[in-house]
Amino acid sequence: MLVVWLWCVVLAGFGLASDRRVCPYCKDDAALLAASGLLTHAPTAIGALGAGTREEFEAKLVGPAWVFAETAHLRIAFAPGPSNVDQGDRKAIDAELDKLRALLPSVPVKPKKLDPFLRLHLIALRGERLYERVQEVLRVSDADFPEQRESGKPYMGNGRFLGEKDKFELVIHATVAQHRAFTRELAGVEVTDALRWHVNSAHKLLASIPAAEAEFKDDRWLFPHIAHNLTHSMFCAYKHYSYEPPPWLDEGLALAMEKEIELVAQTLEGEEGTLRDVKTPSDPWAAAKKLGLSGKVKGLAELLYAKNHTELTPERALLAWTMVRFLIDEHGEAFARFAGDVKGQLGPDGRPSGANLVDLQREKLREHFQWTPQQFDEAWKAWLTAKR
Numbered sequence: 402m403l404v405v406w407l408w409c410v411v412l413a414g415f416g417l418a419s420d421r422r423v424c425p426y427c428k429d430d431a432a433l434l435a436a437s438g439l440l441t442h443a444p445t446a447i448g449a450l451g452a453g454t455r456e457e458f459e460a461k462l463v464g465p466a467w468v469f470a471e472t473a474h475l476r477i478a479f480a481p482g483p484s485n486v487d488q489g490d491r492k493a494i495d496a497e498l499d500k501l502r503a504l505l506p507s508v509p510v511k512p513k514k515l516d517p518f519l520r521l522h523l524i525a526l527r528g529e530r531l532y533e534r535v536q537e538v539l540r541v542s543d544a545d546f547p548e549q550r551e552s553g554k555p556y557m558g559n560g561r562f563l564g565e566k567d568k569f570e571l572v573i574h575a576t577v578a579q580h581r582a583f584t585r586e587l588a589g590v591e592v593t594d595a596l597r598w599h600v601n602s603a604h605k606l607l608a609s610i611p612a613a614e615a616e617f618k619d620d621r622w623l624f625p626h627i628a629h630n631l632t633h634s635m636f637c638a639y640k641h642y643s644y645e646p647p648p649w650l651d652e653g654l655a656l657a658m659e660k661e662i663e664l665v666a667q668t669l670e671g672e673e674g675t676l677r678d679v680k681t682p683s684d685p686w687a688a689a690k691k692l693g694l695s696g697k698v699k700g701l702a703e704l705l706y707a708k709n710h711t712e713l714t715p716e717r718a719l720l721a722w723t724m725v726r727f728l729i730d731e732h733g734e735a736f737a738r739f740a741g742d743v744k745g746q747l748g749p750d751g752r753p754s755g756a757n758l759v760d761l762q763r764e765k766l767r768e769h770f771q772w773t774p775q776q777f778d779e780a781w782k783a784w785l786t787a788k789r
């Protein structure tokens with residue numbers, strides 16, 4: 402009985418995996434892969450897993466139904482199945498599919514469902530677009546990041562990927578059990594919600610994301626959540642992840658990128674990893690305005706002192722979003738200099754140092770904006786008052 406059962410499982414697993422071997426859109430054709438911004442659909446070394454055959458790779462990851470994509474800056478492993486297109490997302494998805502169809506002619510017109518390869522291609526395209534957008538906000542490009550730190554040049558970290566040595570990785574699981582097994586293997590802890598991890602040996606950042614919850618079943622909500630996590634990875638990597646960036650700045654930027662994609666999406670940092678806030682305000686601007694002008698939170702003069710993400714309550718995180726939004730929209734150049742200086746502080750010995758980040762931020766606020774934290778708050782509140 403047991404043997405029969407096992408045999409059935411093996412057959413079912415094999416059937417599923419073999420159906421998913423070849424991408425129906427680019428057909429693993431080199432020219433089509435390149436046209437759609439992909440280097441390969443083959444599994445490559447993700448996390449601490451070495452490269453291997455697909456079978457070896459799939460045996461190491463829980464579940465047989467993985468599909469893979471590697472782009473110029475990203476490596477993606479994706480396990481969820483097909484998703485329905487949310488009606489609220491129909492126009493946006495159709496526009497994305499139109500762009501993808503120009504590159505891959507067999508992409509369907511207005512499909513009811515998106516199959517895993519289509520979802521993967523869209524995540525790859527959108528992920529690269531996010532990479533460009535974060536670089537635009539930080540006013541940097543790939544050319545600014547040498548392979549190694551160069552003496553006599555401004556410090557930019559230790560590698561080509563914003564200051565890290567290797568690409569950014571996204572592992573998107575179909576079940577929480579898969580995600581927990583993966584985080585246990587990678588980090589030695591079982592985490593329920595999304596986990597970001599610096600793989601020290603390879604100098605790369607990875608985000609492991611469970612896409613099992615109802616709110617992540619379709620890409621309207623999943624992608625903003627991916628973007629939030631990827632932005633954190635990118636900002637941490639910027640000029641090398643040598644110390645934790647100030648939480649208000651890190652969170653504010655991640656929320657800014659997430660909300661550029663979907664205004665009402667809001668990812669929260671929890672004790673058990675990063676999750677989507679299901680009680681997110683339906684009008685975040687109105688909520689932020691009410692809170693920011695209420696005096697309940699003092700503003701940056703208060704948020705500067707938050708030492709970690711758990712000290713940023715959902716309310717304070719919402720305000721951090723508007724603060725970073727204000728800086729990007731009204732003082733973009735100065736914001737980029739501020740963020741770069743805060744991320745790349747060097748100690749007296751010339752090594753990266755996360756010492757006295759509050760003092761550093763006060764100094765850089767004065768240098769790049771001519772503001773004290775109190776003056777920042779006045780300017781930000783005036784902007785928030787006039788907003789909509």
Ligand SMILES: [Zn+2]
Nearest residue numbers: 424426427428
């Ligand atoms: Zn493909």
Ligand SMILES: [Zn+2]
Nearest residue numbers: 652655669670
């Ligand atoms: Zn966050």
